[in-house]
Amino acid sequence: MTDLLKQLRPEMTSLLNCFSAPAVLLCSDYTVLAANQAYRRVFGDGKPLQGRRCYEIMAEAGYTCRQGGNQCPLDTCQRSGTDQHVVHSGTSGNAQIDLYPIRNDNAEVVYFLELLILIPQSVVQSAPAMVGNSPAWQDVTALIRRAAPSEAVVLLLGESGTGKELAAAAIHQGSRVRNGPFVAVDCSGLPETLFESELFGHEKGAFTGAHSRKIGLVEAANGGTLFLDEIGDIPLNLQVKLLRLLETGYFRRVGGVEPIRSQFRLISATHRPLERMVEEERFRQDLYYRLNTFPIVLPALRERLEDIPPLAEAILQRLPVAKGLQLHADTLDMLQHYDYPGNIRELRNILERAALLADDVWILPEHLPANLQHLPGQKKPGTANAVSARQSSVPGVAEIIPLAELEEQYLRWARGSYGGDRRSLAQRLGVSERTLYRKLDALRSHTEHVVEP
Numbered sequence: 001m002t003d004l005l006k007q008l009r010p011e012m013t014s015l016l017n018c019f020s021a022p023a024v025l026l027c028s029d030y031t032v033l034a035a036n037q038a039y040r041r042v043f044g045d046g047k048p049l050q051g052r053r054c055y056e057i058m059a060e061a062g063y064t065c066r067q068g069g070n071q072c073p074l075d076t077c078q079r080s081g082t083d084q085h086v087v088h089s090g091t092s093g094n095a096q097i098d099l100y101p102i103r104n105d106n107a108e109v110v111y112f113l114e115l116l117i118l119i120p121q122s123v124v125q126s127a128p129a130m131v132g133n134s135p136a137w138q139d140v141t142a143l144i145r146r147a148a149p150s151e152a153v154v155l156l157l158g159e160s161g162t163g164k165e166l167a168a169a170a171i172h173q174g175s176r177v178r179n180g181p182f183v184a185v186d187c188s189g190l191p192e193t194l195f196e197s198e199l200f201g202h203e204k205g206a207f208t209g210a211h212s213r214k215i216g217l218v219e220a221a222n223g224g225t226l227f228l229d230e231i232g233d234i235p236l237n238l239q240v241k242l243l244r245l246l247e248t249g250y251f252r253r254v255g256g257v258e259p260i261r262s263q264f265r266l267i268s269a270t271h272r273p274l275e276r277m278v279e280e281e282r283f284r285q286d287l288y289y290r291l292n293t294f295p296i297v298l299p300a301l302r303e304r305l306e307d308i309p310p311l312a313e314a315i316l317q318r319l320p321v322a323k324g325l326q327l328h329a330d331t332l333d334m335l336q337h338y339d340y341p342g343n344i345r346e347l348r349n350i351l352e353r354a355a356l357l358a359d360d361v362w363i364l365p366e367h368l369p370a371n372l373q374h375l376p377g378q379k380k381p382g383t384a385n386a387v388s389a390r391q392s393s394v395p396g397v398a399e400i401i402p403l404a405e406l407e408e409q410y411l412r413w414a415r416g417s418y419g420g421d422r423r424s425l426a427q428r429l430g431v432s433e434r435t436l437y438r439k440l441d442a443l444r445s446h447t448e449h450v451v452e453p
């Protein structure tokens with residue numbers, strides 16, 4: 001270490017300061033030789049960093065190394081002699097670590113450059129739960145569970161709004177790179193040149209307006225998942241560049257000459273008929289084969305109408321405007337007879353609109369759009385239940401009664417008419433499961449004490 005410090009030129013620290021991310025030079029025994037300003041800002045504690053072990057400094061800042069089950073890139077680099085790119089998970093968030101061996105004139109590794117990209121916990125998002133129980137949906141979730149932990153390149157196919165992006169996020173969550181970034185790229189709608197610089201980044205001065213270097217989405221996905229949504233819309237020119245990236249793992253920023261490596265799990269999605277596009281030469285066949293290693297077709301909502309009650313329930317719970325609202329049985333029946341060309345996204349829009357129109361706790365058939373009314377097979381709206389729901393916002397109560405009695409009546413009604421389990425009933429009632437059990441117990445003992453005439 002002392003010898004190495006002597007050899008280290010003062011320019012080195014100045015060079016490290018060119019990186020805006022934390023950067024350090026390390027010895028093979030994990031001691032810090034030099035650190036840049038960003039590293040000192042993030043990890044410094046007032047004491048000198050030089051001579052301390054990198055893993056101790058990281059641990060103090062809440063980023064665990066081997067002891068936290070993470071793989072040490074320095075160890076691997078010493079064995080392989082090649083660059084390492086890993087993501088470490090920690091209590092403060094995740095750290096993407098890029099480690100490069102630095103060699104002398106004799107090509108011997110003398111020290112290591114480590115660059116850190118810190119991903120705060122708030123950015124490490126989890127995928128919202130995917131709701132559904134129908135056989136069609138169970139088939140899909142079985143495929144997602146199988147594909148997620150593998151390295152397979154997944155192609156998600158299905159109509160717009162069927163949940164392809166949600167499925168991609170679920171695959172990322174179940175993958176080995178789950179602690180890395182999930183970078184979703186919408187390949188539709190951007191002009192080709194702009195899209196290229198979004199995807200690959202650009203160097204300063206690459207074109208008019210490129211005032212500084214920009215990191216592209218492919219680079220940002222290093223150590224995580226790159227999700228290419230609407231891949232069928234990617235222009236032919238860019239298809240070639242994408243293919244090269246997938247085959248070599250390298251790309252160049254727009255206006256750059258340096259090949260840059262990015263390692264990521266690839267998932268793509270489209271609602272377009274890719275196979276036909278290949279036949280019509282609108283999509284490259286070689287790229288199609290690269291993307292289509294593990295295809296998963298998401299069913300249209302009309303093919304799983306039995307999932308509408310739990311889906312509607314889950315969507316209402318996530319909608320702030322729907323707080324406290326309930327779907328009337330007639331409304332649910334109407335919803336289950338529509339064919340949803342816009343799939344789950346359309347169901348969500350319908351429910352959001354209905355929630356805004358509802359006056360009290362009930363979302364009634366009349367709150368649904370006109371094109372959902374009077375569809376073949378629907379129950380006739382305006383049944384006794386619907387009428388009573390319209391007359392009174394509290395089920396079964398027509399006059400002012402003591403609050404305790406009202407709670408009892410309401411609980412009896414909720415327990416009798418709610419189709420789900422107790423946990424979700426407790427959630428709907430806004431109480432803990434324990435509280436619900438206690439209240440139901442009290443109800444039961446009260447009923448036992450009532451002497452039936």
Ligand SMILES: Nc1ncnc2c1ncn2[C@@H]1O[C@H](COP(=O)(O)OP(=O)(O)OP(=O)(O)O)[C@@H](O)[C@H]1O
Pocket residue numbers: 128129130131132158159160161162163164165166167229270271311314344345348
């Ligand atoms: N299984 C599911 N459970 C709950 N919500 C879902 C489910 N699938 C999709 N959604 C919701 O439906 C909406 C549309 O989903 P998503 O954006 O994933 O569809 P998509 O197929 O990627 O659409 P597009 O092809 O237009 O990009 C989102 O609000 C999503 O949260």
